[in-house]
Amino acid sequence: MTTHQPRDPDLPTRTDVVIVGAGPTGLTLACALAAQGVPHVVVDEAEQGANTSRAAVIHARTLEVLDDLGVTDELCRRGVVVPRFTIRDRDRALLHVPFDGLPSRYPYTLMLPQNITEQILGERLTAGGGTVHWRHRLTGIDNSDDGVVATIAGPGDTVHRVRARFIAGCDGMHSAVRKQAGIGFTGDPYGQSFVLADVRMTWPLPHDAVNLFFSPTGLVVVAPLPEQRYRVVATLDDAPERPGIADVQGLLDARGPQRAPATVTDVVWSTRFRVHHRLADSYRRGSVFLAGDAAHVHSPAGGQGMNTGIQDAMVLARLLTDAVAAPAGAVDLDAYEAGRRPVAAGVVAMTDRLTRLATARNPVARRIRNTVLSLAGRSATVRRTLAMKFSELSVDDARTHRAEQVTAAIGN
Numbered sequence: 001m002t003t004h005q006p007r008d009p010d011l012p013t014r015t016d017v018v019i020v021g022a023g024p025t026g027l028t029l030a031c032a033l034a035a036q037g038v039p040h041v042v043v044d045e046a047e048q049g050a051n052t053s054r055a056a057v058i059h060a061r062t063l064e065v066l067d068d069l070g071v072t073d074e075l076c077r078r079g080v081v082v083p084r085f086t087i088r089d090r091d092r093a094l095l096h097v098p099f100d101g102l103p104s105r106y107p108y109t110l111m112l113p114q115n116i117t118e119q120i121l122g123e124r125l126t127a128g129g130g131t132v133h134w135r136h137r138l139t140g141i142d143n144s145d146d147g148v149v150a151t152i153a154g155p156g157d158t159v160h161r162v163r164a165r166f167i168a169g170c171d172g173m174h175s176a177v178r179k180q181a182g183i184g185f186t187g188d189p190y191g192q193s194f195v196l197a198d199v200r201m202t203w204p205l206p207h208d209a210v211n212l213f214f215s216p217t218g219l220v221v222v223a224p225l226p227e228q229r230y231r232v233v234a235t236l237d238d239a240p241e242r243p244g245i246a247d248v249q250g251l252l253d254a255r256g257p258q259r260a261p262a263t264v265t266d267v268v269w270s271t272r273f274r275v276h277h278r279l280a281d282s283y284r285r286g287s288v289f290l291a292g293d294a295a296h297v298h299s300p301a302g303g304q305g306m307n308t309g310i311q312d313a314m315v316l317a318r319l320l321t322d323a324v325a326a327p328a329g330a331v332d333l334d335a336y337e338a339g340r341r342p343v344a345a346g347v348v349a350m351t352d353r354l355t356r357l358a359t360a361r362n363p364v365a366r367r368i369r370n371t372v373l374s375l376a377g378r379s380a381t382v383r384r385t386l387a388m389k390f391s392e393l394s395v396d397d398a399r400t401h402r403a404e405q406v407t408a409a410i411g412n
Contacts, residue, residue, distance in 0.1 A: 010133060011152065011160045015039045016324045018150045018167040020177050022046075022132040024055070024114065025292030025309035026170035027121035031069045032317030034128040038324055041162060042125075043136035043152055044171075054196060054271075055114040056223065056231045057210070057303025060099065061392040063106040065314045072106070074120050079112035080224050084209040085390060087373060090258050094214070094370055095377035097386045104393060109210060111225050113198070114306065141167060141180040143286040146328060165324055168289045168316060170309070173276065175294035181285045187278030187297075187348070190355070192218060192235040194300065195243045195251065197270035199230050204260035212301065212358065215255035216366065219301065219358035222256065229268060233300055235359065239272035275299055277352045279345055283337035291316055296344035299351040301358065302390055308347050311392065312340050343392075350389065 017033060019026045022044035033040045058075060066072045085097040099108050122132065133154070140151035148167045152160045169177025178185060203222070205211060210223040218235035225231050234251045249264045256262055280295040292309025316336055323331040360366050376382045388394040 011041060011043075011136075011154070011162060012039075013161070014163050015041045016165045017041075017320055018043070018148070018162055018164045020044075020138045020150075020167065020169055021171035021175075021292070021294070022118075022122075022134070023170065023172065023292065023309075024117055024121065024306050025294075025313045026168070027118060027125060027132075028066070028069070028310045028313035029168055029170060029291065029317050030130055030132075031071075031121060031124050031128065032314055033321065034125060034130045035069065036317070036321045038317075038321050040130075041133065041164075042130065043133045043138065045137035046134060048132070048134040054273075055117075055303070055306035056111055056225060057307070058110040058112060058117065059303070059307045059391045060102050060104040060106045060108065062307040062310050063110060064104060065311055067105075068314070069121075069124055071120050071124050075112060075117065076106070076110060078116055078120070078226060079110040080226055081108045082111055082208055082210055082224060083108045085109065085212070085387075086209045087212050087214065089214045089366075089370055090256070092370070094373040095383075095386075096209075097383055097390060099387050099391060101384065102387055102391055102393060104391070109303070109391070111210070111223050111231070113225060113231075116226075117306075138171070138176045138180070141177065141288065143167075143181060143288050145286050148287045164287075166287045166289060166320055168291055168320075169294040170291050170313065172293045173278075173297045175290065177288060178280060178290055178294050181288040181290075183285055183288075183290065184281035185278045186281055187276055189274055189276045190235070190299065192237055192359075193239040193272050194275050195232070195234045195236050195239045195247065195270070195272055196300075197232045197243050197248050198225060198268045199232055199245075199248055199264050199270075200228065200266040200268065201230060201252075201262050201264040203230060203262050204257050210303070212354075213255045214358045214360075214366070214369075216359065216361040217254060219355065220251055220255045221301065222252075222262075223303075235355075236272075241272055243267065243270040243272065277348050279341070279348055283341050284333060289316055289320075289336060291340075295341075296348060298348040299355040301351050301354040302347075304347045304351060304390075304392070307392055308344055311343075315340055 017040040019042045083100045087095040136154045142149040213220045220234040223231045252262045291312035
């Protein structure tokens, strides 16, 4: 006897694009498709509002591309403008990377917790008539060059099959879409775990910079957030599940400023996580595409992850908009991978190099590193090149190769 599982009445049977994952990448893709009138469905297995504030850095290029969606002004209104990135060894500033000279309408880094970024993107999607189907999990894909059928499990044991022209996996490092498509995810985990905490504290350094501290025991990044909070990210051999005041204080005492130490007064939110450096073997298989952490993951040093994913989404949105309006085969679907995978490969390499630089343990190697960085920081050309690289403005810039040469030289 055949049993029929109930169908979810809220999901259509057909659409042009199924988006799996409602983080910043998936929401950006949905907003961009909605702006062009492209029918789509967004599903996410999480509970609504279960997002966290993991990513907090929004770079200049990301602010520029999100301007097309009409959300950048609100992001800037709610975030903290930070015009400098500084690399330090305790009290010694080794290298300043200024963003205020960038050729952009947004010559700075914006600090804003990820959950607020998602809220703003979600409100834009709702205003455009879109929605997210929460507690809906992708369980299968029938994939071909002329379309896909996505099997989706929803609340109450509902099962639904949606036929679409394309499916976009924006569902993170453990992407069900990537696994269903059989796409490899090449790379390795870092040996150390990462602590992430939003704290209140007395902080002796200027509020207008993100500071990356080098230490033989591990890196620590301190960045300002709205509401007089600070984001602390640090590597630790064995981090506690929920780092508390003593844990964060200990990290700053061991790696942060010495002459005027920080004093942590409150931990608003904290977690630990493992970080990998991995890159999808392909960004496309048939009608399946990958974007964001489903396609690339790396060290949080430099704050590149969410930015690269949002930019993936905007490029993919343009491609899919053209593809659904054109006859089959008229649009080069491989152009997405050709344009975006090299960008992610560069980000993975740069952040890995920066992480290994920060955690060098050999005293001679540390002295050489500090000397090289201090000398490099005297060059306006180097400072500008690094600012272009961190801000991701070099993605479409002829100076990309030069930026890669500079970061490689510093890392060797």
